[in-house]
Amino acid sequence: MREYLKFYIDGRWVDPVTPKTLPVINPANERVAGHISAGEKADVNMAVDAARRAFETFCRTSRGERLDLLQRILGEYQKRLGDIAEAITEEMGAPTSLAQRAQAPIGMAHLEAGIQILQNFKFEEERDGTRIVKEPIGVCGMITPWNWPIFQIACKVVPALATGCTMVLKPSEEAPFSAYIWTEILDAAGVPAGVFNLVNGTGAEVGAAIASHPGVDMVSFTGSTRAGIEVAKVAAATVKRVTQELGGKSPNIILEDADFPTAVAGCVRRVMQNSGQSCSAPTRMLVPSTRIAETVMIAKESAESIVVGDPKSNATIGPVVNEAQWEKIQWLIKAGIDEGATLVTGGLGRPRGLDAGYYVKPTVFAHVQNDMTIAREEIFGPVVSILGYQSVDEAVRIANDTEYGLAAYVSGTDMGTLGEVASRLRAGQVLINGADDLAAPFGGYKMSGNGRESGEYGFHEYLETKAVIGFTPQRAAE
Structure with a gap:
């Protein structure tokens, strides 16, 4: 029986403001496999405050510092690969073979891809006396689903870390076990306090609190179109960026x-x-x-x-x-x-x-x-x-x-x-004769959402664009 009753906020495992638990059901046998705590707005407030404080320093880290961090995370992830696969099988019913062959390794693949992209990603360029700068957007809210749990966490967290953002994650309450192991991995890798925060709970409580929070600068949501519409509605009042990977009928x-x-x-x-x-x-x-x-x-x-x-x-x-x-x-x-x-x-x-x-x-x-x-x-x-x-x-x-x-x-x-x-x-993607490409941009037209994940295109969702007009390197040197 897994008991994951604490949240990860500001680099520490903390108790929820109001103790309340949710059972996690093993879909293979319909038995309770464990419990998580159900958060509320007060827990989200603490997580966002921690992320905002951490952003002041993490946004100024160098490319090299963030590469070192991602490399450490990759090393810790490799140690826990079997644990992640086992958790995914238990929480959402993926066969052991699928969990070991695809579900768990795909998180490692996103880390490896993120490291490779960050090495050469252009955060600045000069255009006729104007400097175009890509800067981290700020505090990111992440709401992820249960069907490919680590895939969806990794394809949001990795580019956010790579670009200098801080974040608050709400994984699915249906499949939270692998998210806890992911959090343990980031903690072991030495992610600075407040950069990554985890609050469990329902979409109606924690998801809505993240999407509506004025201290959250963007929300990345993956799930049903119905839920995505609700996230966009509550986020609209604070005019934050919302990226959505929603349903399909391909x-x-x-x-x-x-x-x-x-x-x-x-x-x-x-x-x-x-x-x-x-x-x-x-x-x-x-x-x-x-x-x-x-x-x-x-x-x-x-x-x-x-x-x-x-x-x-x-x-x-x-x-x-x-x-x-x-x-x-x-x-x-x-x-x-x-x-x-x-x-x-x-x-x-x-x-x-x-x-x-x-x-x-x-x-x-x-x-x-x-x-x-x-x-x-x-x-x-x-x-x-x-x-x-x-x-x-x-x-x-x-x-x-x-x-x-x-x-x-x-x-x-x-x-x-x-x-x-x-x-x-x-x-958003057309696959010919069964071809696939993990680094290709992934996202939809119409009611399948907006924005793109994976590869270089996934980085851009976590960046703001600033034009510095009239600045030249020569003048700066003088």
Whole structure:
């Protein structure tokens, strides 16, 4: 049983102002795995005050000092890699193999990328007598989700530290264990007091307090579009910067000349990974109408090869995160059936033999129309929808016919066509033939959010731009 009842404020582990605890449920067995304290506005006030004091000195640290800090954090992270993987499996149900192969290592990858980018990042440049300066924005509020918990913490904290910002983090109350280990890592690495602060709690209490706080200069939020809208509303009164990585309903256009066995099976696997709990998953598979039967056969075989079970077994996927998410997925699967989509495999209820835990059957629907609920709403579960198209123009139209625009996928062999289709898709990332790039900017169009994370583009979200006009190095030297 994990008991994480203190917050990390001003370089110390402190008790909450008002003692109140929240249980953390292991989604694999529905049992209480531990407890955290639920913070409130007073806890956030203390954390923000500490961050503001620390900013006065941390914003003036040199590139070399911040590189040394990130290197120390990386060293401590490597020591705790196994602990982080174990915590992620326990808190949100990621299979041990996924936690060890992807969930935990991705935090290390962001640290390594941040170090590399910081080495050569341009904070200043001269333009015809004007100096353009990039300066740290100030105190940053960070609200992170449960589906890729360390990924989302690292891709916010690393660029903030690299650019000289201070911060207050509220991790998801559904998956807080890995965030505590992350905090222990930063403490062991010697992050100066007040630079990084952790306050646990709910979005309604702690998240709202961070977003509305006048001492917070920017908020970086990852989560649902509904919650992102609320964060933007409460942040608006203080005119702070708000970056949001929100929901998605990503299309995957499989062109006529694609390698169908590879493209279809790859799409299914990508959706099912992490139990479907990835905002950029290619949940709408668009294929030529003449090849739906072939697609259905491949997708069915691929989905039915996926083993659902205890995350500590050899299962391919584990449970979804909680009962509310399980119920939502069941409702959406039922909506697909009721609205006339063809259920290819999977469906309602738990997989056979799994009577406890929030497990969902890997599900594939065919003959889906883009106005159906399962094609419009983000399911956030292991559910693939197959849609047909008559022409590439129609495929692009269907792909863009969504309120979201986080990611899009295209599969084929002719690079000219692939590039032309990619240029017409309204999404923050377009992935061709399953390619990926951790350093590429990640973020969305439309209701998938604003701002970008990862790589060099992630640094810019934590910087203000100042123009110093009439200044030249020669005059300064004189």
